Amino acid sequence: MWWDERVSARFRRNLQPTLTYWSVFFSFGLCIAFLGPTLLDLRCQTQSSLSQITWVFFSQQFCLLLGSCLGGVFKRTLAQSLFALFASSLAISLVFAIIPLCHNVVVLAVVMAVAGLAMGCIDTISNMQLVKIYQKDSAIFLQALHFFVGFGALLSPLIADPFLSDTNCILSNSTANASRNLPHIRKSLLPHHPGNLSRYDLPMKGMVVTHVSYAFWIMALINLPVPIAVFFLLYKERMVPCCNGSSHPLLSADELAMEARPGDKDELSTAVQRPQAARGHEDLFSCCQSKNFRGASYAYFAVHITGALVLFMTDGIVGEYSGFIYSYAVEEPLSVVHKVAGYLPSLFWGFITLGRLISIPVSYRMKPATMVFINVVGVLVTFLLLLIFSSSVVFLFVGTASLGLFLSSTFPSMLAYTEDILQYKGRQGPAGTRLTCLRYTQQAPSLLRNA
Numbered sequence: 001m002w003w004d005e006r007v008s009a010r011f012r013r014n015l016q017p018t019l020t021y022w023s024v025f026f027s028f029g030l031c032i033a034f035l036g037p038t039l040l041d042l043r044c045q046t047q048s049s050l051s052q053i054t055w056v057f058f059s060q061q062f063c064l065l066l067g068s069c070l071g072g073v074f075k076r077t078l079a080q081s082l083f084a085l086f087a088s089s090l091a092i093s094l095v096f097a098i099i100p101l102c103h104n105v106v107v108l109a110v111v112m113a114v115a116g117l118a119m120g121c122i123d124t125i126s127n128m129q130l131v132k133i134y135q136k137d138s139a140i141f142l143q144a145l146h147f148f149v150g151f152g153a154l155l156s157p158l159i160a161d162p163f164l165s166d167t168n169c170i171l172s173n174s175t176a177n178a179s180r181n182l183p184h185i186r187k188s189l190l191p192h193h194p195g196n197l198s199r200y201d202l203p204m205k206g207m208v209v210t211h212v213s214y215a216f217w218i219m220a221l222i223n224l225p226v227p228i229a230v231f232f233l234l235y236k237e238r239m240v241p242c243c244n245g246s247s248h249p250l251l252s253a254d255e256l257a258m259e260a261r262p263g264d265k266d267e268l269s270t271a272v273q274r275p276q277a278a279r280g281h282e283d284l285f286s287c288c289q290s291k292n293f294r295g296a297s298y299a300y301f302a303v304h305i306t307g308a309l310v311l312f313m314t315d316g317i318v319g320e321y322s323g324f325i326y327s328y329a330v331e332e333p334l335s336v337v338h339k340v341a342g343y344l345p346s347l348f349w350g351f352i353t354l355g356r357l358i359s360i361p362v363s364y365r366m367k368p369a370t371m372v373f374i375n376v377v378g379v380l381v382t383f384l385l386l387l388i389f390s391s392s393v394v395f396l397f398v399g400t401a402s403l404g405l406f407l408s409s410t411f412p413s414m415l416a417y418t419e420d421i422l423q424y425k426g427r428q429g430p431a432g433t434r435l436t437c438l439r440y441t442q443q444a445p446s447l448l449r450n451a
Contacts, residue, residue, distance in 0.1 A: 007137050007364075014133050018141060020233045021126045022148045024085055027092050027226045028122045029152025030219060031115055033349075035060065037157045041165055041212035048105040059109040060116040067120015074125060079239045081125050082230060088118035088125075090227035096220035100213030127412075131419050139368050139416035143359040146412045150353030157346075159222070160215040303421050307414050310376065314410040317379070317403075322348055325400060334393055347397060348404045355408025363409070368417035371409060378406030 011018065035042075035057065043053040074084040095115040102108040130145060131138045234240050322345050328334070329341035363371060382402045389395040 020229045023226050025145050026148040026152040027089050029149035030156045031092050033153035034156040038160050041210045046105040052105050056109050056112050060112040063113040063116030064120045067117040068124050071121040071124025082234050086230040088121045091118040093220045093223045096216045099216045139363040142412035143363045147356035163211045163215040348400050351401045351404030352408040355405040359409035368413045371413040375406045375410045
């Protein structure tokens with residue numbers, strides 16, 4: 001194996017929880033990318049206007065932000081984290097199953113809000129638990145974790161595609177005229193970001209003809225093994241109420257000390273000797289109390305602020321660029337054919353997934369700080385070249401692929417970098433709690449604006 005025996009032994013010892021967290025993140029990716037391509041069929045299902053149905057985007061993304069913050073509440077014990085993951089992954093399967101039954105846009109927005117809360121909890125808790133397990137070796141496993149997001153995000157549009165309506169799914173007198181704009185509107189919504197759709201007028205009344213329900217039920221079945229896997233992990237850890245055994249951590253202190261690097265052992269022994277009773281006095285905002293920051297250096301705050309800004313910008317770019325690039329390509333001066341421009345969002349997300357896959361072995365040989373630096377510089381250079389060659393269709397495709405590649409590993413690399421510097425032990429909460437929630441703050445206002 002291309003990693004050393006110590007990391008391999010730790011991975012084998014934590015194989016079940018690691019695979020479980022990866023599978024839960026697959027649910028996250030599956031849920032985040034289905035809304036764009038299916039939105040027009042959902043508009044027909046709810047018999048709403050385009051401006052009304054795009055509020056569903058805002059509902060999901062805003063609650064995703066809230067869920068990312070809410071996930072930090074469940075960080076204090078392993079049992080709380082696993083029960084939250086079980087409830088969240090099960091909620092996603094239920095959401096997929098319930099969506100075909102939502103014939104009112106308000107009800108659909110509420111259901112997507114529940115999905116957003118579940119996704120936010122999954123995002124924070126999964127990152128946090130992997131950092132707790134692998135400590136300074138977490139970079140490679142975080143890269144793999146975020147690969148599964150990309151994999152799920154690629155899979156859900158492919159599942160939905162055979163069931164999407166080729167013509168307007170509400171039959172009325174104006175169906176023929178409205179159907180001509182349908183391919184352009186659908187591609188403007190890929191992968192999960194609505195463009196400016198106010199100029200399109202589609203019928204709201206008539207006979208609904210859509211088979212998109214089958215896509216959601218298939219995704220519900222595909223996702224169903226995920227909460228089952230979390231339940232088996234709960235059962236293994238003796239945290240299911242019907243099991244009378246006492247709970248225990250995924251990796252005991254003695255086992256972790258045997259596998260830790262020599263420089264980590266002193267830190268570990270100090271953490272083990274910390275009085276356990278102190279944990280019972282923590283409250284929801286214990287991580288924000290001033291006593292926890294006494295004696296902290298300026299570098300401590302600088303790392304958090306820098307990490308938050310990097311994630312705010314890079315993940316904001318992912319959300320904006322994926323929805324912006326198609327509309328940009330079909331307009332002047334490029335005037336790319338609609339069918340060709342439709343490949344740009346898929347190219348972008350495809351290279352994000354490819355980049356996350358490549359980053360798995362690379363992160364073992366390269367320091368997280370180096371990867372963050374390369375990613376940020378690569379993004380800046382790519383944008384500069386896109387501006388210089390703004391009239392080139394060929395470079396638009398090359399730049400889109402390059403941008404996806406450099407953006408792909410920024411979040412897991414930044415999270416691993418902050419863990420290396422700040423040595424998270426689970427009490428302060430890793431960057432998943434303090435930084436993850438900032439990933440969606442740039443998307444929510446833009447979603448509200450476009451709606």
